[in-house]
Structures are given as structure tokens and as C-alpha cells.
Amino acid sequence: MTTVNRQIVLAARPVGLPKPSDFRLVETPVPGLTEGQFLVKTNFLSVDPYMRGRISEAKSYAEPVQIGQVMVGGTVGTVVESRHPGYQAGNTVVGYWGWQEYAVVDGQGIERFDTSLARMSTTLGVLGMPGMTAYFGLLEIGKPKPGDTVFVSGAAGAVGSLVGQIAKIKGCRVVGSAGSQQKVDYLTGELGFDAAFNYKEVKDYDAKLQEVCPGGIDVYFDNVGGPLTDAVFTQINVGARIVVCGQIDQYNATRPPRGPRLFWHLIVKQARAEGFLVFQFAGRFREGQQQMAEWIKEDRVKYQETIVDGLEYAPAAFIGLFHGENMGKQLVRVSG
Amino acid sequence: MTTVNRQIVLAARPVGLPKPSDFRLVETPVPGLTEGQFLVKTNFLSVDPYMRGRISEAKSYAEPVQIGQVMVGGTVGTVVESRHPGYQAGNTVVGYWGWQEYAVVDGQGIERFDTSLARMSTTLGVLGMPGMTAYFGLLEIGKPKPGDTVFVSGAAGAVGSLVGQIAKIKGCRVVGSAGSQQKVDYLTGELGFDAAFNYKEVKDYDAKLQEVCPGGIDVYFDNVGGPLTDAVFTQINVGARIVVCGQIDQYNATRPPRGPRLFWHLIVKQARAEGFLVFQFAGRFREGQQQMAEWIKEDRVKYQETIVDGLEYAPAAFIGLFHGENMGKQLVRVSG
Numbered sequence: 213m214t215t216v217n218r219q220i221v222l223a224a225r226p227v228g229l230p231k232p233s234d235f236r237l238v239e240t241p242v243p244g245l246t247e248g249q250f251l252v253k254t255n256f257l258s259v260d261p262y263m264r265g266r267i268s269e270a271k272s273y274a275e276p277v278q279i280g281q282v283m284v285g286g287t288v289g290t291v292v293e294s295r296h297p298g299y300q301a302g303n304t305v306v307g308y309w310g311w312q313e314y315a316v317v318d319g320q321g322i323e324r325f326d327t328s329l330a331r332m333s334t335t336l337g338v339l340g341m342p343g344m345t346a347y348f349g350l351l352e353i354g355k356p357k358p359g360d361t362v363f364v365s366g367a368a369g370a371v372g373s374l375v376g377q378i379a380k381i382k383g384c385r386v387v388g389s390a391g392s393q394q395k396v397d398y399l400t401g402e403l404g405f406d407a408a409f410n411y412k413e414v415k416d417y418d419a420k421l422q423e424v425c426p427g428g429i430d431v432y433f434d435n436v437g438g439p440l441t442d443a444v445f446t447q448i449n450v451g452a453r454i455v456v457c458g459q460i461d462q463y464n465a466t467r468p469p470r471g472p473r474l475f476w477h478l479i480v481k482q483a484r485a486e487g488f489l490v491f492q493f494a495g496r497f498r499e500g501q502q503q504m505a506e507w508i509k510e511d512r513v514k515y516q517e518t519i520v521d522g523l524e525y526a527p528a529a530f531i532g533l534f535h536g537e538n539m540g541k542q543l544v545r546v547s548g
Numbered sequence: 549m550t551t552v553n554r555q556i557v558l559a560a561r562p563v564g565l566p567k568p569s570d571f572r573l574v575e576t577p578v579p580g581l582t583e584g585q586f587l588v589k590t591n592f593l594s595v596d597p598y599m600r601g602r603i604s605e606a607k608s609y610a611e612p613v614q615i616g617q618v619m620v621g622g623t624v625g626t627v628v629e630s631r632h633p634g635y636q637a638g639n640t641v642v643g644y645w646g647w648q649e650y651a652v653v654d655g656q657g658i659e660r661f662d663t664s665l666a667r668m669s670t671t672l673g674v675l676g677m678p679g680m681t682a683y684f685g686l687l688e689i690g691k692p693k694p695g696d697t698v699f700v701s702g703a704a705g706a707v708g709s710l711v712g713q714i715a716k717i718k719g720c721r722v723v724g725s726a727g728s729q730q731k732v733d734y735l736t737g738e739l740g741f742d743a744a745f746n747y748k749e750v751k752d753y754d755a756k757l758q759e760v761c762p763g764g765i766d767v768y769f770d771n772v773g774g775p776l777t778d779a780v781f782t783q784i785n786v787g788a789r790i791v792v793c794g795q796i797d798q799y800n801a802t803r804p805p806r807g808p809r810l811f812w813h814l815i816v817k818q819a820r821a822e823g824f825l826v827f828q829f830a831g832r833f834r835e836g837q838q839q840m841a842e843w844i845k846e847d848r849v850k851y852q853e854t855i856v857d858g859l860e861y862a863p864a865a866f867i868g869l870f871h872g873e874n875m876g877k878q879l880v881r882v883s884g
Contacts, residue, residue: 273816437811456814473805475773478792478823480609485821487814 215242219282220311220526222267229464229534230264235283235527242314250294252305252315252322254546257523258286258336259530260370261435264463273489283311283526286341288325288332290548299324306335311526313546329505337370337541338508338515339501341490345457346374347500348493351382353486354431354455358383361425363444365411366435368395370541371457373403374504375433377513380404384431387424389440391536398539403514417443428452437461438471445477454485464534516540551578555618556647556862558603565800565870566600571619571863578650586630588641588651588658590882593859594622594672595866596706597771600799609825619647619862622677624661624668626884635660642671647862649882665841673706673877674844674851675837677826681793682710683836684829687718689822690767690791694719697761699780701747702771704731706877707793709739710840711769713849716740720767723760725776727872734875739850753779764788773797774807781813790821800870852876 216239223236245251265272266284277284287310291303296319299305307322309315325335337343349371356362362379366372367388376386376399388399388408399408407424414420417440421429428449434441438461448454462469478485493500507513518538520529526544533542552575559572581587602620603613613620623646627639632655635641643658645651661671673679685707692698698715702708703724712722712735724735724744735744743760750756753776757765764785770777774797784790798805814821829836843849854874856865862880869878 434811437809441811456811459809459812459815462809462812469809470806471809473773473795473798473807475770475777475792475821475823476795476798478821479795479825480823482824482828483822485811485814486819487811487816488818489815492818 215314216240217242217312217314218523219313220523221280221282222277223279225269225279226264226267226464228466230267230527230531232527232531234267237524243316245293245295245316247295249316249318250296250299251292252287252289252307252309252317253292253548254287254289254309254313254315254523255304255548256288256333256336256519257311257526257544257546258341259526259533259542259544260285260341261458261460261463261533263530264534282309284308285310286336287315288335289315289546304332306340311523311544313523330508333517333519333541333543334515336543337517338374338513339504342370342541343374343504343515344493344497344500345490346371346378347504348490348496349455349457349488350375350378350431350433352493353488354379354433354453356382356384356431360384360430361427361449362386362431362433363421363425363429364388364433364435365440365444366390366458366460367399367405367408368392368539369435370538372433372435373399373540374513374515376405377403377507379431379433381507381512385427389436395536395539398516411440418446421447431455433457435460438469442472442474445474448477448481448483450481450483452481452483454483456485456487460534517543519543519545521545551650552576553578553648553650554859555649556859557616557618558613559615561605561615562600562603562800564802566603566863566867568863568867570603573860579652581629581631581652583631585652585654586632586635587628588625588643588645588653589628589884590623590625590645590649590651590859591640591884592624592669592672592855593647593862593880593882594677595862595869595878595880596621596677597794597796597799597869599866600796600870618645620644621646622672623651624671625651625882640668642676647859647880649859666844669853669855669877669879670851672879673853674710674849675840678706678877679710679840679851680829680833680836681826682707682714683840684826684832685791685793685824686711686714686767686769688829689824690769690789692718692720692767696720696766697763697785698722698767698769699757699761699765700724700769700771701776701780702726702794702796703735703741703744704728704875705771706874708769708771709735709876710849710851712741713739713843715767715769717843717848721763725772731872731875734852747776754782757783767791769793771796774805778808778810781810784813784817784819786817786819788817788819790819792821792823796870853879855879855881857881 368390399405435458437459640661704726735741771794773795
């Protein structure tokens with residue numbers, strides 16, 4: 213009996229904000245295993261803002277997904293059948309096999325996940341790419357010092373919510389922006405942010421930042437870009453570090469986004485703006501994961517997941533990121 | 549007999565490009581000395597692009613020059629009379645007493661200059677602020693490695709011409725932009741730049757940069773800002789360092805300059821843009837001066853000075869900076 217594999221493929225290259233019709237669900241037979249391969253059934257897949265760049269034609273750090281190809285992305289699943297000596301049915305494994313129910317893999321780019329450590333979804337969030345992005349981005353690029361004011365945009369998202377909590381652990385004053393009152397309450401009420409605001413209800417970003425960061429900003433962890441980032445430049449302190457992590461404000465732009473020229477502020481404030489990709493720190497992921505796991509155990513880091521059920525809802529969950537529908541890490545439960 | 553002091557004061561706050569009428573020459577009597585003071589006669593004064601910021605009302609790293617005040621700036625001169633135990637007539641001294649023939653000072657912010665080391669004008673150029681800007685900006689912010697491609701804008705200026713030569717000493721491939729064919733010839737013919745172009749004759753900066761930096765750009769020493777800098781962002785390599793030293797393209801802007809949003813490139817290229825003020829490195833100036841003096845002696849660093857004669861021409865020399873009239877360091881000889 214042939215098993216049917218449901219997959220979400222890229223149907224069209226999105227123009228601006230992706231639409232459901234840019235994706236298509238297809239059914240293909242799962243091929244039989246040859247020696248050295250094993251079959252994985254997906255439990256969770258991750259949707260992340262960076263994927264917008266991966267489905268655009270623009271030159272970036274990786275080849276774009278082609279039309280008709282399965283959408284890329286981080287996944288965690290369970291081995292259902294194996295002809296690979298290193299894996300057996302029942303193992304939980306993590307990889308990048310993308311938006312599909314099943315995948316035949318050979319172990320390349322796949323890692324075992326120890327389910328006694330944490331529940332498997334965390335490998336796509338707090339212990340995975342977003343967690344490592346927050347951990348290394350803040351600590352290695354932002355270099356926060358005790359007493360610094362750290363401002364985080366997109367603060368209720370998978371990365372931002374962790375950045376703020378790590379900054380608190382490091383003795384900083386932490387301020388965040390997010391897109392709803394519920395998120396703002398979560399930041400200040402649950403996560404210990406010193407202040408937060410709903411950017412959608414702020415007309416004058418400069419004035420708001422002066423109010424919530426009266427001592428200026430020493431570290432800006434930028435997930436967003438655009439006009440809010442412009443305003444931050446007017447509020448940075450001497451020696452400020454701007455961690456350029458994401459620019460979600462622009463990912464769906466249909467013409468090259470323009471804004472004020474800001475470099476003069478970098479001179480006057482002797483400040484630094486630095487971009488990074490989490491893979492820069494791949495050699496240190498174990499260190500980051502161990503530290504994050506320890507902080508979670510000590511209840512010093514909390515994380516939240518927004519989970520939708522069903523592979524067919526992956527495109528909607530992905531598109532929802534750009535509307536700020538997620539709190540913390542957005543996941544799609546595919547099975548189990 | 550009272551000595552008359554001729555001074556250039558700020559007459560009006562410039563709007564856009566400064567005009568001669570924004571400055572005024574006044575004559576005041578030189579006051580008599582009290583104990584602990586000495587009288588200096590100016591030999592050379594420096595005009596530099598940064599002064600545009602000092603006469604603007606915009607918030608910056610220092611208080612702006614007020615209307616009626618003597619223009620600020622670096623100076624070198626000769627002690628003509630002293631009631632200070634540390635100084636005697638004939639000493640050559642360096643300071644910031646600004647655009648005037650004479651100054652009564654108390655030694656605060658004044659340093660002795662050893663005329664056996666080099667001729668006195670160098671203390672305003674290659675061994676002074678521009679030299680230290682080039683030295684520490686390139687080495688400490690740009691961190692060039694052998695084999696790197698270093699691109700310098702404003703490459704024939706006081707700072708840029710030194711940046712390129714230091715980068716060559718450090719084993720880099722060096723490319724510069726300047727505003728005339730004469731300057732381009734000087735860069736490639738005299739200073740050893742590997743390539744250079746006249747930005748005024750280039751329509752497509754992207755294409756030109758691809759041509760002169762076929763391996764991409766590892767270090768960008770930015771004296772200019774604006775559209776040329778925008779183009780550099782599209783040509784940077786992974787791990788690039790952008791040294792934000794000056795933004796002369798914008799100093800005379802009458803409305804906030806706008807341009808493409810560029811931070812996405814910092815992420816994709818894991819790159820850094822960092823501003824600085826030379827005063828950050830004040831504690832290490834002696835090291836920088838000794839190294840520069842040694843390189844000059846070894847003929848590994850050349851420098852050029854453009855000198856106009858007469859205090860009354862200081863405003864014109866300053867305004868000329870924005871038209872690219874200077875080759876290397878622009879100075880005004882006030883006396884001697």
C-alpha cells in the first residue's frame with residue numbers, strides 16, 4: 213500500500229503580502245526507502261518571517277524556493293520506518309524538510325531530539341532557531357551591560373519575547389513594542405518588561421520612545437525596521453548597539469522602501485548597527501540551548517507558542533505573521 | 549601700543565551651503581596678559597567638513613558656535629609673549645583657538661609641537677585630527693585584513709588619502725572615489741590606489757563599483773554618504789565593515805535627506821556599520837602620530853596640503869571643501 217504525502221508547494225511568487233493562492237496543497241506518493249534512508253512523519257512545522265525572503269526572487273543568502281517546490285522551513289517529526297542504522301522508528305528528529313506530512317531523508321541535516329529535555333515543539337522555538345537568534349543576537353551583537361536600556365521591536369514575537377527576558381537576566385532595563393494591547397500586557401505582566409507600547413496606537417514614535425526610554429537607548433534589537441527604527445536612531449545613547457535581526461516592515465514591500473538617511477546619528481553617537489544570521493553561531497548552538505533550557509527550568513525564561521492544527525493551514529499561519537496574529541512562536545501541528 | 553586682532557566670526561547661521569556672508573571679519577584689541585596666560589600668533593588654521601555641523605543648530609556632539617562667536621577649529625601658532633611658566637616666546641603650540649590672528653590662552657587644551665619632528669602644518673593634517681581619524685577609523689573600526697578590498701569615498705581628501713595608503717600598507721586592495729580626473733590620477737599615480745574613479749562622471753554607481761571591485765567590498769570607509777553609499781551596500785561582502793566617518797553629501801541639506809532603506813543588506817551580509825568620532829581614541833593619539841610619522845619618514849605615506857594665504861580667505865576655503873576644491877588637507881596660512 214502506498215502512503216499519500218500531502219505537501220504545500222509554492223504555487224506563485226508572491227507580490228507584496230503573500231496570499232493563500234501563492235501556495236498549493238498537492239498529494240504525492242511517499243517513495244519506498246532505499247538503504248540508508250528513513251521515513252519521518254512531521255509533527256510540527258515552523259513558520260517564520262524570514263521565509264518571506266526565501267520565496268522572493270531577490271538575491272539573498274540562500275537560493276529562493278522555486279515554483280512547484282515544497283516550502284522550506286524547520287520541522288520536527290517522528291521516524292516511522294528506517295533503513296538507516298542510526299535511526300529507528302519512534303525517534304524524534306529535527307530538520308528542514310519543509311511543509312509536508314512525510315519526508316524520506318538520509319540523516320543529512322537531521323538531528324536527534326531528546327524528548328526528556330523538553331517537549332518537541334521547543335526545538336522549533338525557544339531551543340531552536342528563534343531561541344538561538346535571540347540568545348546570540350542579543351549577547352554577541354548587542355553586548356548588553358547591566359543598567360543598559362534595551363529596546364526590542366516585535367517584542368511579543370518568537371525572538372523578541374526571548375530577547376527581552378534575556379536582557380532582564382543580564383540586568384538591563386527592557387522596553388518593547390508590539391501590535392496589540394494584549395501583547396503589551398503580556399510583555400509587562402508576564403515577561404517582566406519594564407515598559408511596552410502598542411505601536412499601532414502611537415502617532416509620534418519619537419515622543420513615545422522619549423517617554424518609555426527617558427535615559428535613551430543603549431541596545432536596540434530590531435525585528436521590524438521602518439519608521440519605528442527611524443525614531444530609535446534619534447534616541448540612541450553614545451556607544452549604542454543596533455542589532456539588525458529582522459525588517460518585517462519591509463518584507464512585503466513591492467517597491468524599494470525609502471526613509472530618512474540615518475548614518476549621521478551613528479557618527480554623532482559613535483554607534484554601531486550590525487546585522488547577523490543565526491547560522492553564524494551554529495558552532496555554539498549547544499551552549500545556547502543548554503543555557504536557555506536552564507533558564508526555562510529556573511522559570512527565568514517563559515515562552516509562548518501559538519499553534520494551528522493541520523498542514524493545510526500553514527499558508528494562513530505564515531501570512532498571519534505579517535498581521536501580528538501570533539503571540540510568541542507560531543507553529544503548525546501537522547500530526548500527533 | 550594695543551595689537552589689533554583680526555577674527556572671523558559667525559555672522560549668520562547658514563541655510564544649505566554656507567555663503568561668504570555667513571561669516572564676518574572683525575577687529576578687536578588683543579587683551580593684555582595676566583599671570584598664567586600667554587599670547588599666541590596663529591600660523592595655520594584648519595578648515596574641515598565637520599565644522600558644517602558645528603555651525604548648525606541641530607543637536608550634535610558639541611554645542612554649536614553662536615552668532616558673533618569666533619569660528620572654531622584647529623590651529624597651530626607661535627608664542628609671542630608669555631606670563632605662563634610652561635611656555636616662552638618662540639614655542640610652537642597647537643590648539644583649538646579658531647579663526648583668528650591672535651589668542652590669549654592659559655595652556656588649557658594647548659600642546660607643544662616639536663618642530664624637529666615635522667613641519668608645523670602637519671599637526672593639523674597627517675599628524676593631527678585628519679590623520680588620527682584615518683588611522684584609528686580604518687584600523688580600529690574597519691579592521692582591514694590582508695587581501696581585503698577597501699573602498700574609500702572622498703579618497704583625495706585629508707582623511708581619505710591617508711586611509712587608502714594605510715590600507716595598502718596593511719596588504720589590502722584599495723579603491724577610491726573622488727571628484728575630478730586630477731584627483732583620480734593622484735590616487736592611482738601617486739598614492740598607489742589600485743583603482744579610482746571620478747564619481748561626477750559615473751551615472752550607474754552599482755555598475756562602476758562592480759567594475760572596480762569585482763570581488764566585492766570588505767571595508768567601506770565612508771566620508772560622503774548619499775547615493776554612492778547606497779550603491780556600496782549592494783556590493784558588500786559577507787562580514788563587511790562600513791566605517792561611517794563623514795556624510796559630506798548631506799551636511800548642507802536643507803530638508804532631511806531620504807534614501808533607500810539599507811539595513812536588509814546588513815542582515816544578509818552579516819555586516820556592520822559603525823560611526824565614530826576621533827576623540828574616542830584621544831588616549832592613543834601619541835601611538836597614532838608616531839606610526840604616521842614613521843610611515844612618512846619611510847615614504848610609505850604621502851600627504852598633500854592645499855594652502856590659501858590670509859585669514860580673510862578662511863570662509864572661502866571652508867566653503868570650497870563642499871565643492872571639492874582641496875587636494876588632501878585644506879589649510880589657511882594666517883601668518884609666518
